[in-house]
Amino acid sequence: xxxxxxxxxxxxxxxxxxxxxxxxxxxxxxxxxxxxxxxxxxxxxxxxxxxxxxxxxxxxxxxxxxxxxxxxxxxxxxxxxxxxxxxxxxxxxxxxxxxxxxxxxxxxxxxxxxxxxxxxxxxxxxxxxxxxxxxxxxxxxxxxxxxxxxxxxxxxxxxxxxxxxxxxxxxxxxxxxxxxxxxxxxxxxxxxxxxxxxxxxxxxxxxxxxxxxxxxxxxxxxxxxxxx
Amino acid sequence: xxxxxxxxxxxxxxxxxxxxxxxxxxxxxxxxxxxxxxxxxxxxxxxxxxxxxxxxxxxxxxxxxxxxxxxxxxxxxxxxxxxxxxxxxxxxxxxxxxxxxxxxxxxxxxxxxxxxxxxxxxxxxxxxxxxxxxxxxxxxxxxxxxxxxxxxxxxxxxxxxxxxxxxxxxxxxxxxxxxxxxxxxxxxxxxxxxxxxxxxxxxxxxxxxxxxxxxxxxxxxxxxxxxx
Numbered sequence: 408x409x410x411x412x413x414x415x416x417x418x419x420x421x422x423x424x425x426x427x428x429x430x431x432x433x434x435x436x437x438x439x440x441x442x443x444x445x446x447x448x449x450x451x452x453x454x455x456x457x458x459x460x461x462x463x464x465x466x467x468x469x470x471x472x473x474x475x476x477x478x479x480x481x482x483x484x485x486x487x488x489x490x491x492x493x494x495x496x497x498x499x500x501x502x503x504x505x506x507x508x509x510x511x512x513x514x515x516x517x518x519x520x521x522x523x524x525x526x527x528x529x530x531x532x533x534x535x536x537x538x539x540x541x542x543x544x545x546x547x548x549x550x551x552x553x554x555x556x557x558x559x560x561x562x563x564x565x566x567x568x569x570x571x572x573x574x575x576x577x578x579x580x581x582x583x584x585x586x587x588x589x590x591x592x593x594x595x596x597x598x599x600x601x602x603x604x605x606x607x608x609x610x611x612x613x614x615x616x617x618x619x620x621x622x623x624x625x626x627x628x629x630x631x632x633x634x635x
Numbered sequence: 636x637x638x639x640x641x642x643x644x645x646x647x648x649x650x651x652x653x654x655x656x657x658x659x660x661x662x663x664x665x666x667x668x669x670x671x672x673x674x675x676x677x678x679x680x681x682x683x684x685x686x687x688x689x690x691x692x693x694x695x696x697x698x699x700x701x702x703x704x705x706x707x708x709x710x711x712x713x714x715x716x717x718x719x720x721x722x723x724x725x726x727x728x729x730x731x732x733x734x735x736x737x738x739x740x741x742x743x744x745x746x747x748x749x750x751x752x753x754x755x756x757x758x759x760x761x762x763x764x765x766x767x768x769x770x771x772x773x774x775x776x777x778x779x780x781x782x783x784x785x786x787x788x789x790x791x792x793x794x795x796x797x798x799x800x801x802x803x804x805x806x807x808x809x810x811x812x813x814x815x816x817x818x819x820x821x822x823x824x825x826x827x828x829x830x831x832x833x834x835x836x837x838x839x840x841x842x843x844x845x846x847x848x849x850x851x852x853x854x855x856x857x858x859x860x861x862x863x
Contacts, residue, residue: 530860
């Protein structure tokens with residue numbers, strides 16, 4: 408957590424967020440701070456509650472895990488404000504997004520050009536997602552997959568693997584990090600051939616190396632190209 | 636800055652880095668901490684110095700701006716250690732990379748699938764870079780350009796713009812952020828037609844929206860797709 412995020416939470420009298428994320432910061436909250444926590448998929452309602460409270464004069468902190476601007480709540484807050492022509496002071500505090508947290512634990516896989524793709528098709532057509540996987544694979548981007556697998560959706564990461572294998576060798580390094588920097592952190596280093604046999608869920612990030620990435624001493628490194 | 640980065644710097648007795656970045660943290664250093672700062676393009680030498688000091692038993696903090704694992708020093712440190720079979724304890728502390736810092740100031744442009752491309756061809760062939768721009772443009776990724784323009788290299792961002800205009804309308808939102816969260820921070824909101832007339836340099840990040848991105852009240856938003 409950054410100093411700015413800490414200060415913003417301390418200053419708020421309402422904390423709004425998904426309950427799993429509220430739990431991560433509950434130790435820093437005081438009895439004077441009120442918490443509004445909601446379940447998964449309650450994103451629109453959650454942001455509307457935050458806006459209603461802020462319009463009533465409260466100082467509200469909306470909590471996302473990782474970075475609020477990457478598949479988080481920042482965009483939704485702005486969209487709801489614009490839709491109803493509401494003028495409120497909004498500050499987006501940048502955070503460590505999951506791919507960067509994961510990369511720091513895996514070694515240095517994101518050292519060169521890379522992209523982030525969410526494998527959830529709840530809000531995005533699957534054809535758009537596969538087109539992006541295909542383009543990223545072909546142009547040799549390092550790829551970070553967000554929302555790689557859920558209970559109902561187990562096959563997307565398998566299809567992603569199939570597309571990637573058209574362009575990259577089975578030995579391409581793949582790293583999986585679950586709950587980075589949390590108590591149940593889990594790090595796996597594998598390869599394109601085998602990684603879908605490893606434990607992967609909604610809280611995991613999967614990072615697939617580019618054609619230059621390699622594994623040594625359990626770390627995944629993507630060279631930047633320096634002459635050594 | 637995160638609490639972890641602050642603690643790591645406080646614990647170090649040697650601070651090694653590019654002098655511009657050392658300057659950003661000089662106020663938190665004590666007289667007991669020794670500083671080794673080098674100029675630009677001295678990356679390999681700088682990392683070798685850090686490794687030499689650490690092998691001599693010193694606690695060394697190697698400073699990158701943004702995140703050390705994104706076009707930073709983390710990968711180079713690992714590569715140099717592997718090359719000489721040196722065993723040292725390395726901890727990569729994740730940080731706020733420039734695209735995420737810039738995005739938080741521009742609104743919420745990175746809310747959907749996005750990629751980072753460096754326009755510097757010092758270490759990467761220009762053909763590889765253009766292939767990536769082409770693929771990212773075609774698959775509708777939001778794109779963050781790192782190292783968009785230097786004194787010697789002014790035409791790369793123009794060529795990137797030409798490629799993008801093949802796939803996206805001239806009205807596509809473009810944000811430029813220089814020195815995010817530093818004293819001389821500068822934020823520009825423009826579009827694909829006009830942005831190369833704006834001030835852009837090596838310390839800027841340029842973010843180009845996808846086909847859904849829009850500008851309102853001076854903010855760039857990329858919708859995630861929620862039903863509003």
